[in-house]
Amino acid sequence: MGAQQRVYRQRINSTTSLKKIFSAMELIATSRIAKARSAVEASTPYARAITRAVSAVATWSNTEHPLITEKETVRRAAVLLITSDRGMAGAYSANVLKEGERLGELLRERGVEPVPYVVGRKGSAYFRFRRRETAQEWTGFSESPQYDNAREIGDTVVDAFVRGSDDGGVDEIHVVFTRFVNMVTQTPDVIRLLPLEVVEGEAAPAADDVLPLYEFEPNAEAVFDALLPRYIGSRIYNCLLQASASEQAARQRAMKSASDNASDLIRLYTRLANQARQAEITQEISEIVGGADALASAGVEN
Structure with missing residues (x-):
């Protein structure tokens, strides 16, 4: 998930630079x-x-x-x-x-x-x-x-x-x-x-x-x-x-159209980056909850 976020952030940065041009x-x-x-x-x-x-x-x-x-x-x-x-x-x-x-x-x-x-x-x-x-x-x-x-x-x-x-x-x-x-x-x-x-x-x-x-x-x-x-x-x-x-x-x-398309791409990559970040957070919470349940189960058995 972290790798996906980095890819999307890089694409956002490169598209933003192109939009400025x-x-x-x-x-x-x-x-x-x-x-x-x-x-x-x-x-x-x-x-x-x-x-x-x-x-x-x-x-x-x-x-x-x-x-x-x-x-x-x-x-x-x-x-x-x-x-x-x-x-x-x-x-x-x-x-x-x-x-x-x-x-x-x-x-x-x-x-x-x-x-x-x-x-x-x-x-x-x-x-x-x-x-x-x-x-x-x-x-x-x-x-x-x-x-x-x-x-x-x-x-x-x-x-x-x-x-x-x-x-x-x-x-x-x-x-x-x-x-x-x-x-x-x-x-x-x-x-x-x-x-x-x-x-x-x-x-x-x-x-x-x-x-x-x-x-x-x-x-x-x-x-x-x-x-x-x-x-x-x-x-x-x-x-x-x-x-x-x-x-x-x-x-x-042509440049007006390209600038508008760049804005659309930035919004798309931002949404995808947020989705990847949310998925990563959800996965971390699931792992924490799973670990806590495992520890609790081990304590009851002891």
Whole structure:
């Protein structure tokens, strides 16, 4: 009985230590969510505005540019997967990787080879464990991405897109990330970054349509050259920020659940330890009473 009590006490102590770690990580994640949400809210309007501007130029300028021209034959497509650097975030990274695998299957059905580009150590470990090669990996900034990180990623994938599949590059660029909806909902999402989808139209614009009112100076090609790098960087940066906010929210929920489960385990082990202690006391009393009865019986016989 004493051995059982020691085992339960050790489990209580170890679970209590884990609970402290879970609670601390929950508080850290909670404190970081507000900053991450503010960054998402600040970057999203700019990303939408520059997307509209680039779409306007592409739609109404009737010009050809490598970054908006659909390839006649698509052989390879870049798939940028944005995962986390650290664990203890529930199924956050796993959901992104599943969505990436689903996208890969769709591309293969079209006869297109997916080329993975990975952000985050979890995604890198996923491909290394399966002995699958990646085109390039970036790690160390999933929780607090900077625009320089997005620009570096953008330059890499755009360079591969410009080269094309004939020269070892890609013909399309897709981004798989987790879209931050609110504190409860974060959903894996896929966007096609390049080539930019252009809505062709010959009809006259409506009176309240602002897109045809753009004027291109000095010309549409120069506007494209100036806007597209900003477009790529801002879209990738917004994806990184949304993924960061989603990661913090997922980690906060996971640590809250782990802390609650630890509390349940502590209560269970405490109850079992008390039962073992009570059983030990009962056994000692029984032995004392049995010994007393034996002595009494021996005295009567004498």
